Amino acid sequence: MKFVLKIFKSVKPNFEEGGKFKTFLPLYEAMENFCFAPSTTTQLAPFARDPLDVKRFMTMVIIALVPALAMSYYFFGARLIAMIIVSYAAGGMVEVLFACVRKEPIAEGFLVTGMLFPMILPPTLPLPILAIGVIFGVLIGKELFGGTGRNVFNPAIVGRCFLALAYPKAMSGNFTTAGTEIPGRMLEYIHAGNAAAHDAISTATPLVLAKQGEMVNTVDMLIGNTSGSISETSAIAIILGGVFLLLTRIANWRTVVSILAAAFVTAAVIYNTDTTRFAPPMWHMCAGGLLFGAFFMATDPVSSPITNAGKWIYGIMIGVVTMLIRNFTGYVEGVMFAILLGNIIAPILDEIVFKIRIGRLKSEG
Amino acid sequence: MNETSALVIIVAAIFTNNILLANFLGMCSFIACSNQISTAIGLGTAVTFVMTMTTMINYAIYHTILKEGAVLVPYDLTFLTFIVFIAVIAAFVQFVEMFIERFSPKLYFALGIFLPLITVNCAILGASLFMVIRNYNFAQSVGFGFGGGIGWAVAIILMAGLRQKMRYSDVPKPFKGVAIAMIVTGVLAMAFMGFAGMVTIQ
Numbered sequence: 001m002k003f004v005l006k007i008f009k010s011v012k013p014n015f016e017e018g019g020k021f022k023t024f025l026p027l028y029e030a031m032e033n034f035c036f037a038p039s040t041t042t043q044l045a046p047f048a049r050d051p052l053d054v055k056r057f058m059t060m061v062i063i064a065l066v067p068a069l070a071m072s073y074y075f076f077g078a079r080l081i082a083m084i085i086v087s088y089a090a091g092g093m094v095e096v097l098f099a100c101v102r103k104e105p106i107a108e109g110f111l112v113t114g115m116l117f118p119m120i121l122p123p124t125l126p127l128p129i130l131a132i133g134v135i136f137g138v139l140i141g142k143e144l145f146g147g148t149g150r151n152v153f154n155p156a157i158v159g160r161c162f163l164a165l166a167y168p169k170a171m172s173g174n175f176t177t178a179g180t181e182i183p184g185r186m187l188e189y190i191h192a193g194n195a196a197a198h199d200a201i202s203t204a205t206p207l208v209l210a211k212q213g214e215m216v217n218t219v220d221m222l223i224g225n226t227s228g229s230i231s232e233t234s235a236i237a238i239i240l241g242g243v244f245l246l247l248t249r250i251a252n253w254r255t256v257v258s259i260l261a262a263a264f265v266t267a268a269v270i271y272n273t274d275t276t277r278f279a280p281p282m283w284h285m286c287a288g289g290l291l292f293g294a295f296f297m298a299t300d301p302v303s304s305p306i307t308n309a310g311k312w313i314y315g316i317m318i319g320v321v322t323m324l325i326r327n328f329t330g331y332v333e334g335v336m337f338a339i340l341l342g343n344i345i346a347p348i349l350d351e352i353v354f355k356i357r358i359g360r361l362k363s364e365g
Numbered sequence: 366m367n368e369t370s371a372l373v374i375i376v377a378a379i380f381t382n383n384i385l386l387a388n389f390l391g392m393c394s395f396i397a398c399s400n401q402i403s404t405a406i407g408l409g410t411a412v413t414f415v416m417t418m419t420t421m422i423n424y425a426i427y428h429t430i431l432k433e434g435a436v437l438v439p440y441d442l443t444f445l446t447f448i449v450f451i452a453v454i455a456a457f458v459q460f461v462e463m464f465i466e467r468f469s470p471k472l473y474f475a476l477g478i479f480l481p482l483i484t485v486n487c488a489i490l491g492a493s494l495f496m497v498i499r500n501y502n503f504a505q506s507v508g509f510g511f512g513g514g515i516g517w518a519v520a521i522i523l524m525a526g527l528r529q530k531m532r533y534s535d536v537p538k539p540f541k542g543v544a545i546a547m548i549v550t551g552v553l554a555m556a557f558m559g560f561a562g563m564v565t566i567q
Contacts, residue, residue, distance in 0.1 A: 140548060146535030152527050153552055161555050321559075330562030337559025344556055347526035351402055 008032055026099035030106035054148065058108045060250045061296070064241035065115060068292070071224050071234040075178035076123040077185030080230055083118035083130055090131035091117070091138045098143045109148030113138065116156045116296060119231035120289060120336070121163070122174035124190055124202070129170055133163040153343045154303045160336045172332075175227040177203050203227045207288050207332040210279050221286040232289040242295030251299035254308055258315025259294040259322075260285065266323035278327055290322060293335035303343040310349035318342045369566055371508030374501075377566045378512030384488050385520040386554040391488030395521050396546050405525035407472045409518025411480065413511065415461055416489050419454050420510030423493040424503055426453065450493045458484045488517050499566070523553065 008031075014020045015028040073080050091114045099106045117134050137159025142151040164171050179185035205228045206216035220226050224234025232238070245251040267281035284290065298304060298318055305314050318338045325334025369377075384390050391412070398408045426449060433441035462480050466473045473480070483489065492513045496506045527549055536545050 140552065144536060144540055144545060144548060145531065150534040152530050152534070152549070158552060158555075161559075165555060165558055324563065325559050328563045329560060331559060334559060337556055340552070340556040341559070344523050344527065344553060347530040348402070348523060351526060351529070 023100050024096075026104060026106045027096050030096075030099075055108045057250060058111045060248055061112045061245065062115060064245045064250070065119070065231075065296070067237035067240045068119065068231040068234060071237040072119070072123075072231040075185060075224055075233065076176060076230055077179065077188040077190055079123060079189055080118070082127065082189075083121065083125075083230070084115065086127045086130055087118045087134045088114040091134040094135055094138045094143060098147065102147075104147070107148035109142070110138065113142070113155045117159055120156065120160055120229050120292065120297075122171060123176050123230045124174040125170060126174075129163065129167050132166075133159040136162045149302055151302055152347070153340065154297055154300045157297055157336050157339050157343070161340050164331075164336065172208075173202070175202055175205050177227055178225050178233065205229075205288070205332065207326065210283075210287070211332060215279065215283065216287075218283050218286055221283070229289060229292075232292045235286040235291055238291045238295060242291070245295060245299070251295060252301075252304075252311055254311040255299050255304060255315045256294050258312045259298055259319045260290075262316040262319025263290060263294075263323050264319075266320045267327075270323060270327050284323065284326070288326070288333045289335045293318075293322075293339055297335075298339050298342060303346065305346040305349045305353075307350050307353040309353045310346065313349050314342050314346055317345065369505065371504040373564050374505055374508040374566055375512035375515070377564045378509055379516040379519060380557065380560040381563055382566055383516040383520060383557055384491060384513045385517050386550070386557045388491065389554075390491040391486050391517055392550075394482050394486055395517075395524065395550070396543055397482075399521050399524040399528055399546070402522065402525045402529060405521045406518075408483075409514075409521050411461060411465070411483060412486065412488065413514030413518050415454070415458060415483055416492050416514035416517070417507065417510040419450075419457050419489055420492050420496055420506050421503075422453055422457065423450050424496060424501075424506045427497060446494075446497065450490055454489055454493075455484045488513065520553065524549065 012028070015022060015025045021028075069080070091110060095106055095110045114134065117137060118130060121130060121133070137155040137157075140162075141153045141155035141158030142148065145151040176185075176190055179188070204212075206221060206226050209216060216226050221233065222235045224237065226233050242251070242256065246253050246256065264281050264285060267279075267284040271278045271280050279287070294315075298315065305311050318335075318341075321338040321341055322334045325331055325337055331337070378384065381387070385392070385395055394408065394412075399405050427446065429435055429437050431438075431442045431446055431449060433443065435442075458481065461483075462473075465480065492510050495501075496509060499509075501509060524546070528546065531545070531549075540548070
């Protein structure tokens with residue numbers, strides 16, 4: 001470690017006032033903070049009782065993602081790592097650019113966005129498309145609004161919706177079957193370049209098959225042994241990470257509970273109107289990105305409502321819209337659109353809650 | 366003549382074929398008047414009302430006077446469609462303006478210049494023209510006018526909410542104001558694309 005520290009110390013003057021690379025100070029600070037705890041401490045009051053800063057907040061989310069990441073590495077292979085690297089590189093570039101121009105330190109928010117984004121994409125999506133998606137998401141969804149904490153939409157969701165609309169073919173055709181034998185696909189690197197070999201192992205996702213009247217076993221989807229977006233297939237791994245987030249109170253339980261409950265009830269109502277055409281509610285709970293979206297995407301504290309009552313309504317809306325889009329539109333997956341709509345409606349929900357509370361206070365005199 | 370029921374048209378005009386987010390009509394007042402939620406609600410209500418009423422009036426005029434083989438006039442006057450529709454909308458907005466000034470001076474001042482702007486709001490003329498192009502019958506036209514108005518109101522209220530929240534944002538200088546509003550509108554339209562195919566109208 002001393003060796004690394006030495007390097008940081010030796011290059012630091014270049015980045016300080018008057019140095020050669022003064023513009024890139026944020027980049028230096030980010031690298032230093034990433035490797036070491038910052039040496040600066042608070043000297044004067046007020047002191048926070050819980051040092052839950054953005055850095056620890058984001059680290060918790062990354063820890064919660066580990067089970068899902070491990071499962072997807074097992075099922076879909078080493079390409080996951082390439083996707084994560086490209087996502088961090090492309091999105092990080094935008095982040096560094098803006099931080100240098102704004103002369104602000106790089107916020108840790110991108111650590112999560114850059115990790116979440118490849119996890120909700122098809123396993124063999126061409127890497128340039130992935131890069132375009134993450135750049136669009138970070139630029140339009142976050143940086144134009146002032147960066148972490150000031151955005152109104154979830155950047156990963158903006159990028160995902162953009163890709164779904166801009167590259168519909170690539171986004172619906174690159175699903176591989178999951179590896180089943182003991183090494184899984186852990187030793188393989190599957191990409192779409194070799195078309196013939198790729199066709200042999202590619203398949204439609206459970207949601208697409210359901211529209212054609214073919215049901216994938218719910219147990220398979222619970223474990224994750226199906227095709228799908230790279231980290232969305234394993235329900236158990238997602239629930240494991242999600243419960244960790246709820247216990248540490250990083251994610252708000254109200255959002256998660258209301259999304260899942262509303263989706264379940266809506267799916268049950270739709271299922272009972274025509275049991276031959278629609279899938280049962282339990283199946284829908286495990287299929288596609290519903291769980292991943294509910295635990296990791298919709299709970300984003302910046303783009304979801306800040307009031308508790310608002311969070312309930314926000315969650316209910318996302319759950320209902322997801323099921324409506326899944327069952328009645330041309331899209332097979334509706335979670336990302338539902339969450340984006342939820343982000344859009346969030347400020348209005350907060351406003352209504354405030355109005356009602358102020359009205360109640362006034363009437364109490 | 367298509368057979369879609371008026372209720373389906375209302376739902377479609379709000380979600381799948383939102384006149385603002387799918388056809389991008391009525392952008393000028395949408396951008397200019399979406400800074401405050403209360404103004405947005407006022408303008409949204411006014412547009413819904415005007416759109417529903419003018420579609421009805423224009424339907425009556427088009428089918429009794431302008432259309433070829435209409436009941437009242439034996440000539441084909443369809444070339445007058447645009448000018449007649451605009452005149453009807455303008456006259457009707459004047460009426461609404463006087464009405465609002467009389468009964469809600471506060472809303473009148475809040476809307477300011479933008480109430481007369483409804484006169485040239487392309488969404489309202491657009492609704493009347495879509496009615497002609499798509500061959501709607503009376504019930505369908507009313508449904509489309511009403512749904513279109515509600516859809517426009519929903520869009521501007523959501524936009525106002527987002528812009529209120531964006532007061533805490535730090536938008537780069539070149540993107541301040543209208544530019545970021547256009548970008549947010551694009552993201553809104555993207556989210557509404559998710560409804561595509563739920564119900565279809567022409």
